[in-house]
Amino acid sequence: MRVALFITCVNDTLFPGTGQAVVTLLRRLGCDVEFPRAQTCCGQMHVNTGYPEEGTRLARHFVDVFAGYDAVVAPSGSCAAMVREQYPRLARATTPSFAGEVAEMVPKVHDLSEFLVDVLGVTDVGAYFPHRVTYHPTCHSLRGLHLGDRPTRLLEQVRGLELVPLPGAEECCGFGGTFAVKNPAISAAMCGDKVRNVTSTGAEVLCAADNSCLMHIGGTLTRQRAGVRIMHLAEILATTEATR
Amino acid sequence: MSGGNTFLGMPAFPRNAAAAVQDSQLRFNLRKATHTIRGKRASVVAELPDWAELRAAGKEIKDHTLRNLERYLLQMEEAVTAAGGHVHWAADAEEANRIVADLVKATGETSVVKVKSMATQEIGLNEALQAEGITAYETDLAELIVQLGDDWPSHILVPAIHRNRSEIREIFHDKMADWGRAAPEGLTDEPRALADAARLHLRERFLSTKVAVSGANFMIAETGTLVVLESEGNGRMCLTLPETLISVVGIEKLLPSWRDLEVFLQLLPRSSTGERMNPYTSTWTGAVEGQEFHLVLLDNGRTQVLADEVGRQALRCIRCSACLNVCPVYERAGGHAYGSVYPGPIGAILTPQLRGMGSALDASLPYASTLCGACFEACPVAIDIPEVLVHLRGKARHPRTERLGMRAAGWVFNRPARLARAQRLGGRFRRFVPGRLPGPLSAWTDTRDIPDIPAESFRDWWNRTDGGAR
Numbered sequence: 034m035r036v037a038l039f040i041t042c043v044n045d046t047l048f049p050g051t052g053q054a055v056v057t058l059l060r061r062l063g064c065d066v067e068f069p070r071a072q073t074c075c076g077q078m079h080v081n082t083g084y085p086e087e088g089t090r091l092a093r094h095f096v097d098v099f100a101g102y103d104a105v106v107a108p109s110g111s112c113a114a115m116v117r118e119q120y121p122r123l124a125r126a127t128t129p130s131f132a133g134e135v136a137e138m139v140p141k142v143h144d145l146s147e148f149l150v151d152v153l154g155v156t157d158v159g160a161y162f163p164h165r166v167t168y169h170p171t172c173h174s175l176r177g178l179h180l181g182d183r184p185t186r187l188l189e190q191v192r193g194l195e196l197v198p199l200p201g202a203e204e205c206c207g208f209g210g211t212f213a214v215k216n217p218a219i220s221a222a223m224c225g226d227k228v229r230n231v232t233s234t235g236a237e238v239l240c241a242a243d244n245s246c247l248m249h250i251g252g253t254l255t256r257q258r259a260g261v262r263i264m265h266l267a268e269i270l271a272t273t274e275a276t277r
Numbered sequence: 278m279s280g281g282n283t284f285l286g287m288p289a290f291p292r293n294a295a296a297a298v299q300d301s302q303l304r305f306n307l308r309k310a311t312h313t314i315r316g317k318r319a320s321v322v323a324e325l326p327d328w329a330e331l332r333a334a335g336k337e338i339k340d341h342t343l344r345n346l347e348r349y350l351l352q353m354e355e356a357v358t359a360a361g362g363h364v365h366w367a368a369d370a371e372e373a374n375r376i377v378a379d380l381v382k383a384t385g386e387t388s389v390v391k392v393k394s395m396a397t398q399e400i401g402l403n404e405a406l407q408a409e410g411i412t413a414y415e416t417d418l419a420e421l422i423v424q425l426g427d428d429w430p431s432h433i434l435v436p437a438i439h440r441n442r443s444e445i446r447e448i449f450h451d452k453m454a455d456w457g458r459a460a461p462e463g464l465t466d467e468p469r470a471l472a473d474a475a476r477l478h479l480r481e482r483f484l485s486t487k488v489a490v491s492g493a494n495f496m497i498a499e500t501g502t503l504v505v506l507e508s509e510g511n512g513r514m515c516l517t518l519p520e521t522l523i524s525v526v527g528i529e530k531l532l533p534s535w536r537d538l539e540v541f542l543q544l545l546p547r548s549s550t551g552e553r554m555n556p557y558t559s560t561w562t563g564a565v566e567g568q569e570f571h572l573v574l575l576d577n578g579r580t581q582v583l584a585d586e587v588g589r590q591a592l593r594c595i596r597c598s599a600c601l602n603v604c605p606v607y608e609r610a611g612g613h614a615y616g617s618v619y620p621g622p623i624g625a626i627l628t629p630q631l632r633g634m635g636s637a638l639d640a641s642l643p644y645a646s647t648l649c650g651a652c653f654e655a656c657p658v659a660i661d662i663p664e665v666l667v668h669l670r671g672k673a674r675h676p677r678t679e680r681l682g683m684r685a686a687g688w689v690f691n692r693p694a695r696l697a698r699a700q701r702l703g704g705r706f707r708r709f710v711p712g713r714l715p716g717p718l719s720a721w722t723d724t725r726d727i728p729d730i731p732a733e734s735f736r737d738w739w740n741r742t743d744g745g746a747r
């Protein structure tokens with residue numbers, strides 16, 4: 034099976050450690066993961082801010098880059114949801130041939146936890162992380178990809194990890210891409226409530242499968258000196274007794 | 278007060294919302310109210326094993342009706358006429374208001390009682406009647422609170438959701454006398470006392486007013502029947518007591534047959550009030566003995582919405598307000614920030630379609646969402662609100678700086694080499710990135726830190742180490 038890593042532009046630029054964790058983890062599970070170097074961005078920011086032409090151009094690029102692989106793994110629920118939900122809509126406005134390429138692409142694109150649980154069929158990835166962790170499911174993972182309890186099933190198998198439930202977990206953190214700067218007051222109010230819920234758990238680490246949301250919540254956590262670290266799911270799953 | 282025109286000249290959503298979010302009393306009221314209804318809805322929806330099928334059926338029936346709207350509208354007209362009613366067609370708000378005002382004047386009356394109705398608020402009927410010397414009295418408890426308080430509704434179903442008990446007591450105490458029977462001496466803010474005060478005040482009104490104006494939740498084309506669902510029974514008083522009944526109904530409220538109603542009588546109460554069944558369901562067909570009946574079929578932008586392949590799904594809406602109650606943005610911004618009688622997620626997709634995106638406010642509404650998808654999940658007729666929001670954003674005018682920024686980002690993302698160069702540039706100057714960003718980006722750093730920019734991007738790490746092999 035040819036597995037490609039779709040790192041996503043945010044992880045590539047700001048969170049390379051998440052990408053390295055995915056590589057470590059997948060190799061440990063026996064996957065030979067490739068990184069197609071021509072990849073850039075899925076186009077979500079453009080499409081969701083109201084620039085469908087640019088978004089479609091990036092969608093075409095994405096499909097060109099990843100067409101030859103059996104599986105594409107992205108450590109981001111919202112970018113995977115972008116491909117799955119929005120590419121078919123964008124393609125409908127173009128040509129039938131592109132729509133066909135997209136239809137072929139869509140089932141091959143997976144969020145990390147989906148790939149681990151559904152494709153590789155593992156929930157115990159051999160990780161060790163002796164900390165108190167709470168998990169924020171993120172909207173696009175929850176309501177876009179319907180990941181359900183896949184991420185928490187993975188976390189529950191991590192040795193040493195104490196998973197504490199997050200009150201109001203299903204509520205949006207208020208990031209919403211450019212929403213965070215277009216509607217800063219509401220975005221901050223939502224994040225304030227999210228942070229209050231996070232700190233109420235007494236967790237040392239806030240985990241999610243999307244660094245965009247984590248960047249937003251984490252930026253508020255550090256500004257408030259809340260003493261809670263953020264970590265992408267991949268980084269926790271990649272940690273073992275040997276690597277700590 | 279609550280009319281379409283009073284929202285003219287309002288600032289864009291972000292400013293209204295920023296002001297509202299500062300009001301801690303409002304935030305407390307809204308949070309409490311929305312979370313209570315949210316919980317009730319979730320538990321009564323979970324009771325039905327066939328909810329997904331009902332939802333799919335609701336969507337399908339509405340889509341079918343909208344595809345064949347002309348046929349069903351003509352059938353409706355024929356059936357109402359055959360049952361002794363009069364049917365009027367109104368292309369826009371002005372025409373609808375004109376028709377209603379003329380009908381009231383023809384009776385010689387100068388006041389009407391009203392059943393809670395979104396369509397008449399949309400067209401600003403109360404204000405239009407006022408201008409003709411006709412006073413419209415709201416009889417729904419929450420609408421009464423809004424009217425007496427000289428206020429705007431802030432929720433589709435619970436228009437006074439932004440008010441708490443003590444505020445309501447004050448409004449009743451201060452204002453009831455100006456509109457009719459005064460509030461009793463020593464009125465407390467006990468729910469029972471408030472309801473009794475409203476009951477006495479309204480009872481006088483029902484018994485003395487000869488003309489009523491209503492909307493309808495559904496119209497059944499097969500028989501020409503109108504349907505109103507309500508909780509209080511005030512609606513039924515209005516519908517049955519007066520000598521003339523005028524109903525103003527949006528053309529998308531049609532259902533083909535009685536059988537279809539079965540689906541919606543399950544979907545609507547559970548989604549709106551979180552009840553298995555609403556207390557009062559009134560149906561009427563044409564005129565009855567002693568009562569003249571007029572139906573005003575209202576377009577007011579709806580056929581234009583119907584022409585948009587993506588946007589038209591908004592016309593499936595049954596105004597249950599489930600999307601408002603689950604929306605994290607609505608919960609914090611409140612209804613007034615949306616500058617329309619349709620607030621919350623449905624307002625964010627309906628208002629810009631009905632009114633166009635010419636004003637700063639209307640153009641900002643499609644952006645009043647994080648696209649979290651809670652509304653779509655709750656919607657009983659499966660309106661994909663995030664899809665329509667994104668679609669409308671694609672049609673909105675964008676600020677110049679944003680356009681330039683997006684074009685630049687597109688240019689960088691179009692070539693991996695450009696992206697790599699931009700990342701290296703960021704990495705080199707990472708120490709110089711200020712903690713507080715300038716311009717529009719300061720909106721980020723006002724409340725959040727920015728992440729540390731890494732010295733090396735993922736792609737550079739991969740290239741340097743051959744994917745970690747070296």
Ligand code: SF4
Binds near residue numbers: 660
């Ligand atoms: S959009 Fe859906 S959830 Fe919102 S009011 Fe309309 S029917 Fe209800």
